[in-house]
Amino acid sequence: MDQDKRKTLGTLAKAGAAACIAAKAPYVFAKKTTKIRVLGTHVTLQEAIRKQAMADLGIEVVFEPKGSAAVLQKASISPQSFDLYEQWSNSINILWQSGSIQSIDTRRITHWDEINGLSKTGRLVPDAHIGAGDAPHKILYVQDDGDLGQDESDHVSFLPYVHNVDSFGYNTNTINQGIPYETESWGWLLDKKYAGKVAIVNAPTIGLFDLALAAQAKGLVVFNDIGSITTKELDKLFNVLIKMKKEGHFSGFWTSVPESVEFMESGRVVIQSMFSPGVSALNGRGIPVTYAAPKEGYRGWHGVMCLSKTTQGREKDAAYEYMNWWLSGWPGAFIARQGYYISNPQRSKPLLSPEEWDYWYAGKAARKDLKGTDDKISVKMGQTRTGGSYEQRFSNVAVWNTVMPSYDYSLQKWYEFVSA
The missing domain is CATH 3.40.190.10 (Periplasmic binding protein-like II)
Known part of the structure; x- marks a missing residue:
């Protein structure tokens, strides 16, 4: 038997022995979960x-x-x-x-x-x-x-x-129910009758557009292209916002959905930037918050x-x-x-x-109470989703969350505003 064959047989013998050991003690070679x-x-x-x-x-x-x-x-x-x-x-x-x-x-x-x-x-x-x-x-x-x-x-x-499309939520115990696409307006966020009871999401590429849409709706600032706001337009916008903040218009800035829920549940605010899960959670807790369908269009x-x-x-x-x-x-x-x-x-x-499909996607009235992800009833029978069907809601987008060419400058202005 030549040397190469002896090497091959030796290798096979070692492999066989290893296989026997593995068979008796498989935990030695247990597969690690990725x-x-x-x-x-x-x-x-x-x-x-x-x-x-x-x-x-x-x-x-x-x-x-x-x-x-x-x-x-x-x-x-x-x-x-x-x-x-x-x-x-x-x-x-x-x-x-x-x-x-x-x-x-x-x-x-x-x-x-x-x-x-x-x-x-x-x-x-x-x-x-x-x-x-x-x-x-x-x-x-x-x-x-x-x-x-x-x-x-x-x-x-x-x-x-x-x-999804986002807008703002408002507590109908305090604010009269509006009409989707007709009376509900981003401008409500800057309405002085809600001063001290308004919160905004603390995200420069999100909250900025909520406030830009609100300022434009109130006629306080006009933008040539709201998806690409210029530095001069940002200056005008934040001059308005910083003045309002110093006057106590804004109650706070939230950074997570649970925090937004706490803001509304505690009574700290009656109107604020919101994401859909926050509205659903509040409704599940019996707090009547409507997610607006603004006449200016969604973000x-x-x-x-x-x-x-x-x-x-x-x-x-x-x-x-x-x-x-x-x-x-x-x-x-x-x-x-x-x-x-x-x-x-x-x-x-x-x-x-x-x-569920008819309510969430088709925009039809709920034919029975519907539960949210927390297993609590978030939609009562007879309610219709504000904004209508999937197609209707996404046919009414005013602006998308965006990183603009003026992003760096908008960051600077945003943090000046939040800390003012």
Whole structure:
């Protein structure tokens, strides 16, 4: 027997012995569960979602929820701290330009073809108003030169998933019920009769537009393009806002949905910037808060799920599994109960009752009491969702959450305002 054969047989013998040991003590070679870290806000980073994902996927999912500004700051400077990032499309330009995220291959997204036109073209119906600013389709696709644009390609900057239109919530125990698209107005946020009882979301790329829409509605400032406010226009806007703040008009600035709920529940405010889950939670607690359908149009937002540039190997595979899970049906049905839409709603429809679908998506009156994600009744029988159907609401977007060319200057002015 030559030397090479002896080496081969020796290697096989060792492998056989190792296999026997493994058979007797399998725990020695126990497979380690893959872990993915998700950085985002309380909007989607909810415990029920985390538990369901782990049960369905067999991976460990760790959530790190923070306020929107803190989340964006951490993601832009510490890509190694997360595998997936969940927030809104106004964060995309910052993350892409900082090199914190890598592109997502749509060929690995199981239900990519089911994602509807809102994400890909900016419209759900042909005659819909797209809205000013960063409509999601404008920053979705990675172009040949590495920039982001709307020409279709196999690589995208984010996975389109949850989205909604935002406005403000008001307590109808104090403020008379308005008429959607007719009397409800962003201008209410700056109405002096609510002075001292108004709160705004503390996010420069979100709260800024709530206040810009309000100031324009009141005729205090006029913008040439509200999706790209100039520095001179910002000066005019913040001169008005800082004066009002010093006069005590604003009660506070909230950074998370739970905080916004506390503001309204405690009676600290009667009107404020709000996200849909906050309104749902308050209604579930018996506090009559209406989510306005402003006659000027909504502020639209689109959820983005982004892949960290540092995520590779098995963690990257698991991240794709988690992204695919989000479009698999259950998550879309879950978040519908807090007033959010999913990019491929037809897959979630069978997991919603006909009454839930009719209320949340079709804009019809609730045929029975409906529960929110906290299992409390958030919609009473006979109620109709303000703003109407999915298509109607997204046909009335005034502006999208946006990072403007004047972003750096707007940040400076925002913090001057908040600290004034």
